[in-house]
Amino acid sequence: MSDLVAAQEPDSRLEQYRKELTGYCYRMLGSSFEAEDAVQDTLVRAWRSFEKFEGRSSLRSWLYRIATNVCVDMLNAGNRRARPMDLTAATPVAQAQLTARPETTWLEPVPDGRVLPSVADPAEAAVERETIRLAFVAALQHLPPKQRAVLILREVLAWKASEVAELLDTSVASVNSALQRARATLADSPPAASDPANPLDEEQKALLERYVAAFEDYDMKALTALLHDDAKFTMPPFDLWLQGHDDITGFMLTIGAGCRGSRLVPTVANGTPAFAHYKPAESGDGFVPWALQVLEIEDGRIAGLHCFLDTDRWFPLFDLPPRLEKADG
Known part of the structure; x- marks a missing residue:
């Protein structure tokens, strides 16, 4: 019985982070299905290595390190996701033609319930919701993978520069430089604004x-x-x-x-x-x-x-x- 309890403990401890990790991976990848695959891969890797986890960082930080590596590997292997307006000019209706592209081309929608953890602070909840908007996630796809990770961790999840540096095995100066470059890229083509919608007025x-x-x-x-x-x-x-x-x-x-x-x-x-x-x-x-x-x-x-x-x-x-x-x- 004790062996069963021991096996269940890492499962339950890891599983509690599934939703927030899915939100992180969705912002990184722009695909709801790839995000779920990345999180599953992350949790499997963590489960297999759980006995080696030494606790020098928090379990949450360790999982984000694994998830970042998984996402970066996936991004290095394929193209960034996009919206139609990121690829072509608007078409007048008189010239409209329906030309399909592979599904891997497109930024995908995601259900709120799969990526938005319960957050008590209304301001924090607003940031979480704002940063899964299609326009925001599309803007993130213009960033190189490491810059994307830095911006999400620093500005969406409010990690300290030192925490991000530890996660990425780099220096605080390097993290701050990557964040500055990411901000400059987004400033060149900022995501369109939208009205707050939680709750609807x-x-x-x-x-x-x-x-x-x-x-x-x-x-x-x-x-x-x-x-x-x-x-x-x-x-x-x-x-x-x-x-x-x-x-x-x-x-x-x-x-x-x-x-x-x-x-x-x-x-x-x-x-x-x-x-x-x-x-x-x-x-x-x-x-x-x-x-x-x-x-x-x-x-x-x-x-x-x-x-x-x-x-x-x-x-x-x-x-x-x-x-x-x-x-x-």
């Missing part, structure tokens, strides 16, 4: 209610009133992206017209409001998954509408039903 709730009504009614006039003039619309795995409400609604009335009559189910992703988009089934019986919509809200209007179409991956990840019956809509 009454104005934001009303905006989302109007959005659902406009989308489900396919009322383009009502939808236009909710969008910023330069709102962005993306739909990975296609590299097409549109800017401006005229092109967005024009697309929805032409190539995207099959979405008329859809239903939206609320969820949350990347610290922002999101919806599971169910399209009418061809049989006419109920609704089938079509996209995970992640919204960005700025100054009380919708600034970004990002539709991730690979529903075989996203709907199970977000624990969304595989279809809706008519009564559910």
Whole structure:
């Protein structure tokens, strides 16, 4: 019995860090699935080496050291993740073509519940949520792996420079230099701002209610009133992206017209409001998954509408039903 307890102790001690490590690896990698793989690899390595852990640093620091090494190795082996607007110019709706790229190209959405640990301090919780936004994680992908790790550890997780230096086996001066370079890179192309969304205020709730009504009614006039003039619309795995409400609604009335009559189910992703988009089934019986919509809200209007179409991956990840019956809509 004592052997069983001894085996369970490292498991439980390591497992308590899974969620925060997933958030760290997601920011590093830009992929929800790769982040989970990296964390699993981290915990397996830690479990196998647990008896060798000497306790000179905290267990948490030791796990972050392993996770950083795992992520850096993964980043050195592949390309950085991106959004469509990071790769091409906006396309006028009249020239719109749907060209798919491999799924490894794209920055991926992530459910809040998998990466945001419970934090008592509202200011700390706000930083955690702000730094998993699609725009912020996309900006991180422009940084070399070590700079990315330094910036996340120092500015998101509030580690001391000495702690980061110990983790990376480098000097405090080197950490400070890497942080300065990372800040300069982000300053050249800063992530777009967004309105705080935790919890949603009454104005934001009303905006989302109007959005659902406009989308489900396919009322383009009502939808236009909710969008910023330069709102962005993306739909990975296609590299097409549109800017401006005229092109967005024009697309929805032409190539995207099959979405008329859809239903939206609320969820949350990347610290922002999101919806599971169910399209009418061809049989006419109920609704089938079509996209995970992640919204960005700025100054009380919708600034970004990002539709991730690979529903075989996203709907199970977000624990969304595989279809809706008519009564559910």
